[in-house]
Amino acid sequence: MDLTLDYFSNLALPRGYDVDLSSLAEHHRQLQQQYHPDRFAAASAAEQRVAVQIASYLNQAYAVLRSPLRRAIYLLELEGLDPLAPTNTSMPMDFLLQQMTLRESMEELADSADPQAAIDDLADELQAMHGQLQKAFAQAYAGDDFTAAEVVARKLQFIDKLQQELNDLEGRLLD
């Protein structure tokens, strides 16, 4: 296995935004079966080290390709772009306003009459937005419009972060 190659090549998947998640899981499993350090328990120390490196690479590749956000960023990085660079911050005003509204509704969740229902509603809303952005990214990427794809990737990151915060909030409220 050549670890200098990209994740798609090593996991035997076509490079693109639409990934067949079951093939991804299956290929990852097969490769771990082959390269996991447990398969080299009786091998030399050097071989064991290589096995640890390969298994680490596979875990990383699997995590990146499985996540819609990380996969998008990775594809752009393969094009030599850095969508999340600190200098890369311009976002459309309407999107920023929408973010502010979403944040406000998240802050008000805890005080609502039925927090769990409110959380579920917001989670559904965020998931729908996430899905739309994934479609938009796939389209921009397939059309080689990397400038548009970068903006979508940044939007995805915003939504992803909101989802994480909502998840944390839900955990705290349940406690």
Next chain:
Amino acid sequence: MALLQIAEPGQSAKPHQRKLAVGIDLGTTHSLVATVRSSNAETLPNSAGEHLLPSVVRYRLDELPQVGAKALAHVVDDAPNTIMSVKRLMGRGLEDVKRLGENTPYVFESCDNGMPMLRTAAGLKSPVQVSADILRVLAQRGEASLGGELVGAVITVPAYFDDAQRQATKDAAQLAGIQVLRLLNEPTAAAVAYGLDSEQQGTIAVFDLGGGTFDISVLRMHQGVFEVLATGGDSALGGDDFDHAIASWVCAQRGIDSLDIKQQRFLLRQARAAKECLSQLAVANLSFAGWPGASCPLDIELSRAQLNELLDPVIAKTLRATKKTLRDAGLSVAEVGEVVMVGGSTRALRVQEKVGELFGKAPLTSIDPDRVVALGAARQADVLVGNQAGEEMLLLDVLPLSLGLETMGGLVEKVIDRNTPIPVARAQDFTTYQDGQTAMAIHVLQGERDLVQSCRSLSRFELRGIPPMAAGAAKIRVTFQVDADGLLEVSARELTSGVAASVQVKPSYGLSEDQIAEMIKASWSNVEEDRSARSLREQQVEADRLLEAIAAAMQADAERLLNEAEQQLVVTQMEALIAARNGDDHHAIAKQIEVLSKATDEFAARRMDDSIKKALAGQAVEDL
């Protein structure tokens, strides 16, 4: 006529001979060794037919240590030399042990690396040595039963064991002359024992409640692959808490206000007996016969309904931790196919009932909860030495606690999040904070909190020889590599110069089990507090940065570019920021940072003009 077979040198003459390997459950109260024979996993007994080896070691002058039941018999009469529950001391420093405040009869001494040493009749013994003595007995039992030298062993550890505790366990095995094939998480081992015996597919939860610890792991099983999705726990919880709840109730019923140590021991023992009895009967009699006190209280009856009421608050805590772990795994209770019970405390019927209620299905209890971990470990050992050629069992485990580095202002930057599949390698880039900085201290931490003092310090090392550069110009890449045992190795490299340093994280102490549980719990309940503490540190760092920059600029150019009144204004605002920075209101600091920045805008503009003029002047000279 059959040809004579001649084996290659080094190759076994009998190609089908099985390699001898065992699984060892090195427990707090008792330990076991198991192996696979004729594709059955079985625990191995000693010559007296006993499978469980009490994890107790007694040291004597000029004699070999006693291990197990023989040592257990001297727990009272030779307390300082008879070491119990050494697992609680593994990977901990003397300071940690003192902080535990446990009532141990042992005499501790420190040695140079901070490891606590127990003073015994046979000299100073470290927890690693004590564990090694237990492991040695188990390995010998394995060799005696199997009739040959062991190729190696899989040794189990609690899933929430941190790097230091894992490393200490591995050290103990090496000390005992055992080749460690793998350190395996206890819930994962239990899943293997159940999964292979019943050919389970799908998602399972392993609910592991021991005497003093609680582990919960969620795994997905598919075609022989056991993939841990999330692990969690709460080690301040266990069967001991049940006994205490019962004892407190008895005291309340009988109007007992205070207990001496002997009475406490007595009552806890009776409470445990009653609890165990109620797994069979509806009512248990708690007898005071033999009470070590002046007036003997009347015996008391404990009904199962009363017991349930006493156990429920403790069980509720395990259920909360279970729900959290399911959230981490991204699963709902309905998506869990089977629930497996591990640990002696899951024998309590109320635990089985409540866990069944949460998951909407009866938990699996078909394998002895005391033995299931060792049986799973034996399975994996068998696979690792290559006895299972063709079979494809593979265990993919996760990191139980996040790993990170200290950054400016005493904050922890997480490098690898908990529940990340291992092995894992992760690199993070850092930069220098001051102009001309030539060294960087790398401080590795484990835990979920934002502040350094709330996490466990694993290791410190220094990267030296960084070429002097402007602040922020150097690029230091710190790489974390966690192997399949969950052990960490850290290296650091300055990318522009190639200067490198690395360290195998091998601290002299580790996190206490309680601390880990505490940390995970605290990271939830203290989010608010952390957030404001974090904001304060961030603003303080920002203030220091600004103050240093302005001080340097003032020293260089104030005389030339500012009049006296202007200089005075800047100094006043700097003093105001210093005052705010030393307070604890991050809003005030942020506000004063803004004021000072505004006050020095004009100064900055003049310096900019000045340097452009200088640059242009230089160019002009060259052009001439």
